[in-house]
Amino acid sequence: MKQIVKNFASNASYQLFIIIFPLLTMPYVARVLGAEQLGVYNYTYSIAIYFALFVKLGADHYGNRSIAKVGKDLEKRSQLFWEIFSVQLINGLICILAYLITVGFFVQTNKTVAYIQVFLIVSYMLDINWFFYGMERFNIVLIRNVLVKISTLIFIFLLVKKPEDIGMYTLILNLGTVVGFLVTWLQLRHYIQFKKVSIKNVLSHLKPTGVLFIPIVSATIYTSFTSILLGSMSNMSNVGYYNAGSQILSMPKGIIAALGTVMLPKMAASYSDKNLKKSAEKYLDLSLLFVTFLSVAFAFGILGIGKDFIPLFYGEGFEPSVSVLMILCLYLPFYSWGNVIRTQSLIPQGNDRPFVISVLLGAIVSIIVNLLLIKPFGVIGAAIGTFASEVVLASYQIIAARHEINFKKFIQPLFFAIFSGGMMFGIIQLIPSHFSILVRLSLKVALGGLAYLLMIYLYILYSKAPVVNVLKQTLKRDKQKVN
Structure with a gap:
């Protein structure tokens, strides 16, 4: 660990x-x-x-x-x-x-x-x-x-x-x-x-x-091809707006994906050894719990700061990217669960078929939605297409892994994370608008992040949920080993 x-x-x-x-x-x-x-x-x-x-x-x-x-x-x-x-x-x-x-x-x-x-x-x-x-x-x-x-x-x-x-x-x-x-x-x-x-x-x-x-x-x-469709069906400026908004998400997605990068070789080795299978299951549970808390924090945090962040980051003229970012950030929890399932369960065990099918379904949904919505709605239509594809992809992988993973035990942590994210979003909205954009953004990140972390800490401290107990026991054992 x-x-x-x-x-x-x-x-x-x-x-x-x-x-x-x-x-x-x-x-x-x-x-x-x-x-x-x-x-x-x-x-x-x-x-x-x-x-x-x-x-x-x-x-x-x-x-x-x-x-x-x-x-x-x-x-x-x-x-x-x-x-x-x-x-x-x-x-x-x-x-x-x-x-x-x-x-x-x-x-x-x-x-x-x-x-x-x-x-x-x-x-x-x-x-x-x-x-x-x-x-x-x-x-x-x-x-x-x-x-x-x-x-x-x-x-x-x-x-x-x-x-x-x-x-x-x-x-x-x-x-x-x-x-x-x-x-x-x-x-x-x-x-x-x-x-x-x-x-x-x-x-x-x-x-x-x-x-x-x-x-x-x-x-x-549903990433690069979306840009090609936007360039062909609208104009190059829309391609720039879409990629500017979606590029912001590469930051939280990268942190979430870092866990999958680290765990894939370890899980592959664990699943190949029958004596280590229980350890693999424990790591999988802890990973899902971790990315649930992390992805919900990112999603609600971006919703709260997006309107301030885009103008500060890109300057004037990138206002359409705000709407793109607001829509796309909502798929982060789906992306995080899908990432854990495929990198720590499906791929390490050589169970490639559901992984392949899920992404094919996501791609099909992306193409259909983009073809229907890009012409009338431009970058908004492209963002909706990407969101829909991520939801379909993750949903299929969850269904495919339902016999390997007991998803019911993550329902309570997920709902509490969403509740905490909503509270964080509400706190962010209370920051006065008369502050300069840089000060306002800094206060939103600091106060919102602190509030979310405090609520999650209290939940872990007092929760009796089985997966939270696994986390507590793991942390306790590691602390005893250090001492």
């Missing part, structure tokens, strides 16, 4: 850094480039990302799980790495060529920015984070990412000065990631040996990675 908390703290700390990073860059970039040029970046990115996703297929989950299962066996680990990466390398070369041909023949506008996005595909080809996650060597990835972000920040401030610098902005973001992954390769020699691979063994990984690729590309439909 101590190691889990340590790993989560490291990943969550990085996610906090991710929160700080856009606080430093996006206000500057939004004002320098404007909504239309940001729309161009997001539109071309949304095209390139599909080619990039085909590079790794489902290697992020499959590679992570596979490396975790072989444990400390150097021979098996090395062989497995080179076989999975060979699939990634071959796919990468094919996708780079296919993307360049597609841009040359089918992209009519913004060709320069679109060509620069090829480095996004190169970065996916070099990405071996899945290996280090499977080894539970999270700090290697985190340190590299921090250095890449800092370097990117410096170059953006130095070289991006006007709307016409959108090409330079795209180049800085993508090349920084490529260099970061090259640095990661230098660390690889400490964990594996070089092994020759056979075509037969390489091809054996195509099917399992392909199965896990289906939900990944489907999930991208």
Whole structure:
């Protein structure tokens, strides 16, 4: 438990850094480039990302799980790495060529920015984070990412000065990631040996990675494909507004996802050992309890500060992003439960089918709702489509996991979290409007957060709910071990 908390703290700390990073860059970039040029970046990115996703297929989950299962066996680990990466390398070369041909023949506008996005595909080809996650060597990835972000920040401030610098902005973001992954390769020699691979063994990984690729590309439909639909059915400014609002959610989603990143390899190892299955079930219960409290806090907190935060963060001209943010933040509890179920139950146990089906259903719902609502409602319609898809995705995963997880014991904590979130929202609304926007926002975050934490603390202290008792017993045992 101590190691889990340590790993989560490291990943969550990085996610906090991710929160700080856009606080430093996006206000500057939004004002320098404007909504239309940001729309161009997001539109071309949304095209390139599909080619990039085909590079790794489902290697992020499959590679992570596979490396975790072989444990400390150097021979098996090395062989497995080179076989999975060979699939990634071959796919990468094919996708780079296919993307360049597609841009040359089918992209009519913004060709320069679109060509620069090829480095996004190169970065996916070099990405071996899945290996280090499977080894539970999270700090290697985190340190590299921090250095890449800092370097990117410096170059953006130095070289991006006007709307016409959108090409330079795209180049800085993508090349920084490529260099970061090259640095990661230098660390690889400490964990594996070089092994020759056979075509037969390489091809054996195509099917399992392909199965896990289906939900990944489907999930991208209601993220990147939404931008493509907005750009095609409305205009580039709407693409900028939608992505500006949704990008704010990458911060809380990243913190929630950090838990899944840490737990997936541990859960995969636990489920493969019958003696550790009870520990796996305990970790799953505690994770669901934790993300319930956390996601509800984020959802109500964003509802309370969104109107102040968007103008402060992006400046004037991004008012439509407020509505996008208000709608999207409501799916955070659904997202958090879905994330825990798939990364700590379905994927670690190799139960990929419900994961695949759930994301396919989410993608279908997203496409249908977007096609119906984007034309009459613009970015609002796109936000509703994304919300609907997340609800459907999480609901199906909950249904699929109902025999593995007793969800009834989470009803009481969930309702209390919603009650506490409502109280926090009410307190936030009491902050006088005559304060400056920065002071008002700071007071809302501080007072609202303190009120929510106090109510949750009192609930845990006095609650007799079974899952809360598990938390108390775990904390008590860990305290006794420390003493």
